[in-house]
Amino acid sequence: MAAGSIRVTMDVGADGVALITIANPPVNALHPIIIAGLKDKYAEAMRRDDVKAIVLTGAGDKFCGGFDINVFTKVHQTGDVSLMPDVSVELVSNMMEEGKKPSVAAIQGLALGGGLELTMGCHARISTPEAQLGLPELTLGIIPGFGGTQRLPRLVGLPKAIEMMLQSKFITAKEGKERGFIDALCSPDELIKTSRLWALEIANFRKPWMRSLGRTDRLGSLSEARAVLNGARVQAKKVAPNMPQHQACLDVIEEGVLYGGHAGVLKEAKVFKELVVAPTSRALVHVFFAQRSTTKVPGVTDVQLKPRQIRKVAVIGGGLMGSGIATSLLVSNISVVLKEVNPQFLQRGEKMIAGNLDGLVKRGSLTKDKMKKSMSLLKGALDYSDFKDVDMVIEAVIEKIPLKQSIFSDIEKICPEHCILASNTSTIDLNVIGERTNSQDRIIGAHFFSPAHIMPLLEIVRTEKTSAQAILDLITVGKIIKKVPVVVGNCTGFAVNRTFFPYTQGSHFLVSLGIDVFRIDRVISSFGMPMGPFQLQDVAGYGVALAVKDIYATAFGERNLDSDLVDLMVKDGRQGKNNGKGYYIYEKGAKPKPDPSVKHVIEEYRKRAKKMPGGKPVALTDQDILEMIFFPVVNEACRVMDENVVIRASDLDIASVLGMGFPKYRGGLVFWADTVGAPYIHSKLSKWAETYGAFFKPSSYLEQRAKSERTEHIAARFDEVTHMN
Numbered sequence: 001m002a003a004g005s006i007r008v009t010m011d012v013g014a015d016g017v018a019l020i021t022i023a024n025p026p027v028n029a030l031h032p033i034i035i036a037g038l039k040d041k042y043a044e045a046m047r048r049d050d051v052k053a054i055v056l057t058g059a060g061d062k063f064c065g066g067f068d069i070n071v072f073t074k075v076h077q078t079g080d081v082s083l084m085p086d087v088s089v090e091l092v093s094n095m096m097e098e099g100k101k102p103s104v105a106a107i108q109g110l111a112l113g114g115g116l117e118l119t120m121g122c123h124a125r126i127s128t129p130e131a132q133l134g135l136p137e138l139t140l141g142i143i144p145g146f147g148g149t150q151r152l153p154r155l156v157g158l159p160k161a162i163e164m165m166l167q168s169k170f171i172t173a174k175e176g177k178e179r180g181f182i183d184a185l186c187s188p189d190e191l192i193k194t195s196r197l198w199a200l201e202i203a204n205f206r207k208p209w210m211r212s213l214g215r216t217d218r219l220g221s222l223s224e225a226r227a228v229l230n231g232a233r234v235q236a237k238k239v240a241p242n243m244p245q246h247q248a249c250l251d252v253i254e255e256g257v258l259y260g261g262h263a264g265v266l267k268e269a270k271v272f273k274e275l276v277v278a279p280t281s282r283a284l285v286h287v288f289f290a291q292r293s294t295t296k297v298p299g300v301t302d303v304q305l306k307p308r309q310i311r312k313v314a315v316i317g318g319g320l321m322g323s324g325i326a327t328s329l330l331v332s333n334i335s336v337v338l339k340e341v342n343p344q345f346l347q348r349g350e351k352m353i354a355g356n357l358d359g360l361v362k363r364g365s366l367t368k369d370k371m372k373k374s375m376s377l378l379k380g381a382l383d384y385s386d387f388k389d390v391d392m393v394i395e396a397v398i399e400k401i402p403l404k405q406s407i408f409s410d411i412e413k414i415c416p417e418h419c420i421l422a423s424n425t426s427t428i429d430l431n432v433i434g435e436r437t438n439s440q441d442r443i444i445g446a447h448f449f450s451p452a453h454i455m456p457l458l459e460i461v462r463t464e465k466t467s468a469q470a471i472l473d474l475i476t477v478g479k480i481i482k483k484v485p486v487v488v489g490n491c492t493g494f495a496v497n498r499t500f501f502p503y504t505q506g507s508h509f510l511v512s513l514g515i516d517v518f519r520i521d522r523v524i525s526s527f528g529m530p531m532g533p534f535q536l537q538d539v540a541g542y543g544v545a546l547a548v549k550d551i552y553a554t555a556f557g558e559r560n561l562d563s564d565l566v567d568l569m570v571k572d573g574r575q576g577k578n579n580g581k582g583y584y585i586y587e588k589g590a591k592p593k594p595d596p597s598v599k600h601v602i603e604e605y606r607k608r609a610k611k612m613p614g615g616k617p618v619a620l621t622d623q624d625i626l627e628m629i630f631f632p633v634v635n636e637a638c639r640v641m642d643e644n645v646v647i648r649a650s651d652l653d654i655a656s657v658l659g660m661g662f663p664k665y666r667g668g669l670v671f672w673a674d675t676v677g678a679p680y681i682h683s684k685l686s687k688w689a690e691t692y693g694a695f696f697k698p699s700s701y702l703e704q705r706a707k708s709e710r711t712e713h714i715a716a717r718f719d720e721v722t723h724m725n
């Protein structure tokens with residue numbers, strides 16, 4: 001970003017209106033230079049006799065994306081909270097809201113976080129109808145800090161304000177108008193003109209001079225407010241048990257309800273400063289930037305290549321994965337040819353896609369019209385005749401090497417030369433899949449996670465021969481279909497499944513030591529995973545576990561832990577969620593319940609494993625359980641980094657959060673490991689390796705990090721140099 005492009009300008013018109021414009025592309029974030037500029041221009045506008053009123057707006061097509069999040073990173077690096085300028089009282093309350101000249105916000109595109117808070121310090125808000133309004137600060141581990149916790153409830157009422165802040169839900173300006181937040185809607189062409197007139201009307205007392213902070217009319221009675229706040233507290237405890245910002249936000253809102261807006265603003269400032277340096281904010285701010293850096297791929301996105309347009313994609317295989325992938329493409333207006341081997345399978349695939357789309361309509365994320373339009377872009381096929389003009393093929397058939405090889409040699413002949421040949425394999429080496437073709441440069445992995453139309457991660461797997469153009473095109477498609485693409489190297493399990501192979505194996509090992517299955521699941525879910533490893537296995541289906549067993553054994557050698565627990569489960573008539581019977585019982589409409597009758601399978605497993613000393617369960621604390629499951633995962637992450645399977649350590653953080661549900665508020669796997677510390681993880685793994693063997697043996701990368709004198713950071717050495725595959 002060029003320093004000169006960050007500025008605040010002020011133009012005073014002949015009408016006596018000062019138009020103050022925030023310019024900081026791409027989202028007009030409130031960099032400290034902007035804050036200083038706003039203070040300057042406001043002071044000048046108040047001083048000048050030729051200024052009667054002020055209109056505040058953003059340059060380009062956006063009002064403002066909020067306070068500059070880069071400043072939080074600086075605060076985290078230095079621990080210096082004074083890097084945060086005083087905006088709340090000095091600028092928003094004193095200069096804007098209490099200023100002797102009225103301000104009107106002219107909003108277009110988006111007004112988020114601190115940006116929305118500036119508009120609330122204005123005396124009226126005019127907007128284009130589709131502009132997005134929201135206070136997403138809680139997603140960064142903080143609370144709104146420019147008075148938003150106080151003014152939003154006073155403008156839209158307590159329940160809606162709490163929903164918008166605690167769930168970081170955006171509303172459109174159109175809804176904002178219905179709720180009284182926005183004073184008038186108009187087209188982009190009319191925005192500034194309408195806002196200027198409005199500001200002059202206020203100055204001439206022909207429209208109300210509203211100061212939000214002093215209002216109480218939307219707050220309801222004290223007992224109503226208390227009931228709403230208490231309800232929100234109970235809900236927050238459920239959905240955000242390990243994060244401080246939700247309860248803190250409610251406390252701050254309550255302060256303002258009890259003692260008035262100004263008291264609320266003061267408490268907000270104090271709590272904001274505490275939260276901004278807390279571990280949750282550090283982790284969530286890290287994830288914010290890590291997620292945006294996954295699509296910055298050296299040699300691909302920085303070499304002047306242009307993404308080609310992908311208009312039509314063929315998906316081979318209409319099973320669970322294929323239909324999910326097709327659904328994602330269709331809802332993003334990409335035409336899909338779905339190929340199956342016979343009419344029944346094809347019909348089943350098309351039905352699944354229709355079901356997926358229907359599910360999206362029911363969740364409110366798709367309109368009925370859009371669903372119809374999506375279905376119209378789908379064409380079924382039983383042969384390759386429709387493949388002649390496709391821009392990309394995504395193969396999603398069962399994990400059988402000869403089948404995939406023959407498909408790839410067929411499509412190489414049929415598809416146009418520019419067509420990208422992608423496989424959704426989760427384990428098989430892409431070089432093997434493409435062995436019978438001469439198109440290695442356009443062969444690439446497009447590893448979606450199930451259910452593919454919902455899970456946000458897209459692991460893009462490149463071989464040494466995959467062209468930069470093919471990678472760029474798939475990254476671009478990934479973004480179009482609203483996935484987060486992470487580019488990884490070609491190895492067994494790629495980045496996510498490889499890193500997490502010890503997750504399942506470690507949990508089985510703990511069971512063999514005598515630890516209760518359901519206790520393990522409880523410990524892991526309390527840590528913040530969406531479910532424990534056993535419930536996850538039930539949900540994923542045992543077929544996957546059995547299919548990868550041999551592949552992992554071959555690839556991971558002595559650090560692979562063999563377990564026949566899944567075989568015993570299958571022998572006992574259990575298939576997990578598929579047949580309603582696994583470690584848990586699954587009944588329609590009910591939460592999964594631990595199945596006590598699984599006990600005899602577990603006992604049989606323990607008997608065969610012979611791991612319990614003297615046949616007695618080993619005594620472990622919850623912390624031991626957590627560490628014995630996650631430290632081997634961190635250890636494998638170290639190998640994945642050491643072998644340059646990922647471009648940067650933070651890509652593994654994003655992959656773990658979006659692919660495995662690792663808690664975002666812990667910053668992702670590697671970030672979390674660094675908060676625990678390499679020496680500690682290394683010492684624990686070394687001890688367990690002595691007792692239990694090679695599964696726990698620390699990798700040489702982890703050992704180096706643990707012993708490094710310069711820094712203990714696991715991510716550090718890796719990020720010191722740019723690694724390329």
Ligand SMILES: C[C@H](O)CC(=O)SCCNC(=O)CCNC(=O)[C@H](O)C(C)(C)COP(=O)(O)OP(=O)(O)OC[C@H]1O[C@@H](n2cnc3c(N)ncnc32)[C@H](O)[C@@H]1OP(=O)(O)O
Nearest residue numbers: 027029065066067068069070112113114136144145146292
């Ligand atoms: C005191 C206050 O209460 C505290 C605050 O205001 S905290 C900030 C609150 N605001 C937010 O949380 C909004 C964060 N931003 C977003 O959600 C999204 O970026 C957006 C909806 C604004 C735009 O999304 P999208 O168009 O997909 O673009 P996206 O790739 O995310 O962002 C474009 C660029 O702007 C940057 N950016 C976006 N918002 C930013 C912000 N508030 N500060 C700094 N940079 C920001 C991104 O890092 C990205 O940079 P890059 O191109 O170098 O990677």
